[in-house]
Amino acid sequence: MTAGANRVVRGCRIEHVCGNPGLGPAKDHAYGLRIVQTALRALQTPLSGPTLFDPAVEVGGEVVITT
């Protein structure tokens, strides 16, 4: 958030940014899709400075366990 990027989406972990193999195939897929959808939402959002978009909050619905 201090490196100059303005639209930042919270990923899972450095080893698997866009998903979580520990969730099993179906939930992993839903979680990954949520991350990508959040990124697309970020691209459409006007902003004035660095902003964190959290997939658990942004897309709504159940909170995704990310660990």
Next chain:
Amino acid sequence: MAAPAAGGTAPSTRRVRAVHYLNQFFAGIGAEEQAGYRVEVRPGLVGPGRALETLFDSQGTIVATIAGGDNYVNEQGAAAEEAIRVALREWRPDVVIAGPAFNAGRYGLACGLVCRVARELGLPAVTAMYPENPAVDVYRREAPIVPASADAAGMQPALRALARLALKLGREESLGPAEVEGYLPRGIRRLGRRDRPAHERAVAMLVAKLQGEPYTTELPVLPFERVSPATPVADLSHATLGLVTTGGLVPKGNPDRLVRGGAREWFRYSIAGLPALSADDWECVHRGFYTGIVGQNPNYILPLNLVRELEVQGTLAGVYPWFISTSGVGTAVAEAKRMGAEMASEFRRAGVDGVLLVAT
């Protein structure tokens, strides 16, 4: 037999007791596969602590070493912090030394955390890292940070600077300004007296500047990069998306010889017509994280499968048929800026409307 000289044991000659923090790698526990290792305390010195204690020149000793896995400390922040606090309370050192962390981001953040915990306990602390380590911006006010090289080749000078400042801090001597003591500026100003009044110094600086001579500013402005946010994408259903990853994703066999860290090059690879990335065709070249999981499913660092799904649904108009890859670890900021600009101009030329960059 001669009696010990009277008064020879004044507090100033007492050895400074230091506690040293190292990550799992420098503590000899293991490499990236051990990054989840918990915080552990070992009596005495470990690894680079030996050279550090030698540099104390018998004036100080490392009483204990705290070791922690980079992922553990950054992901289990509260538990790690508590373990560090318990260890520092138990050993009650005169000074805490963390690192050097060089340009390792997670290690730098762990060192900063250790310094913050020490400060909260009223213990002086010092750490060392590369000036561009992201942790410098986060922790520069918590403790003096000695500049170190980007990698461990500069271990010895970093330890020398750490040893000198640690002895000073451990004896409760006050530190002079950053440029005198050799640590990175903290942005703290203290009242002091200069030889000449401000107006004379200011005019002298101006004259030097106008004559093209060197001068040293008294008010350095720390650069904090601000990038103006790009205009949002108006209509995704008419937009082409570009994909970038700094996870070091390359075709199997790494035909372009992308380096595992400190990259100065980026490459583009075709994803035209591919529904997803297969582990049979791609591999990950990156020294900054455990790549085994991505090795089994490269879509975790370039979510082509998911992006295709949204393309088929019509959420997106299309995906640029090339993705861009580099290994984002240990690259100097100036190089990263240049590469970023080059990538952006490729996308601009191709009429890409928005870019998804997966950073590892």
